[in-house]
Amino acid sequence: MxxxxxxxxxxxxxxxxxxxxxxxxxxxxxxxxxxxxxxxxxxxxxxxxxxxxxxxxxxxxxxxxxxxxxxxxxxxxxxxxxxxxxxxxxxxxxxxxxxxxxxxxxxxxxxxxxxxxxxATTTEPVLVVGDLEVDSAQRRVRRGGVEAHLTPIEFELLAHLAARPRAVQPRERLLAEIWGWGEAAGTRTVDSHVKALRRKLGADLIRTVHGVGYALEIPTSEVPA
Structure with missing residues (x-):
């Protein structure tokens, strides 16, 4: 280290x-x-x-x-x-x-x-949600065929949301399951990572449910430039 x-x-x-x-x-x-x-x-x-x-x-x-x-x-x-x-x-x-x-x-x-x-040990198949592909084995993400470079945590967060499209995930649950934190003090960290994902993959990809958390929308084939 x-x-x-x-x-x-x-x-x-x-x-x-x-x-x-x-x-x-x-x-x-x-x-x-x-x-x-x-x-x-x-x-x-x-x-x-x-x-x-x-x-x-x-x-x-x-x-x-x-x-x-x-x-x-x-x-x-x-x-x-x-x-x-x-x-x-x-x-x-x-x-x-x-x-x-x-x-x-x-x-x-x-x-x-x-x-x-x-x-390193995941054997999950490729998740395909609309025009979004999340390949957990190769740690690669494409939207509309265009590859996006994500950090490890961004990838984990996206894969978690993509496995449950349209289902609202509370910030506290995301903190516990992605970050491994047991308290809600870091919810701003979730918000910032969602902003980073929107910037890299499109603002329409993740819906904010105010006061609760986030949900992955079924993405379309239009990829923002």
């Missing part, structure tokens, strides 16, 4: 907590060092601060994901939805705002790794 954080105190605190959970942890303290360490150590997961010297965490995420897809948990000092959506757009899977609970961080790390494990 790789932790990229420029504040030595925070970096060592995160590393100590993860090592106590049994993980091998490497540290890097700036953007270039983070990219180099990811290439050298091929971590199973990246804990990545947004604000870094050299170049920021968004650029680190972009470069690391281009070389080899890896789950990314991003950390930021700002609770800004634009930052969140940009982070998700470059390949982050989850997002935490500082200050955060070390217990919550390790819970999210474990949840991310469980999803990767589950994805």
């Amino acid at each position: 790789l932790v990229v954080e420029d504040d030595p105190t925070i970096a060592e605190s995160i590393a100590a907590r993860l090592r106590a959970e049994g993980f091998d942890v490497e540290l890097a303290h700036d953007g270039p060092a983070g990219v180099a360490s990811a290439a050298a150590h091929r971590p199973d997961l990246l804990v990545l601060d947004v604000m870094l010297p050299g170049f920021d965490g968004l650029e680190v995420c972009r470069r690391v994901q281009a070389a080899r897809p890896v789950p990314v948990l991003m950390l930021t000092a700002r609770d800004d939805e634009t930052d969140l959506l940009v982070g998700l757009g470059v390949g982050a899977d989850d997002y935490m705002t500082k200050p955060f609970s070390p217990r919550e961080l390790t819970a999210r790390v474990h949840a991310l790794l469980r999803r990767v494990e589950r994805a």
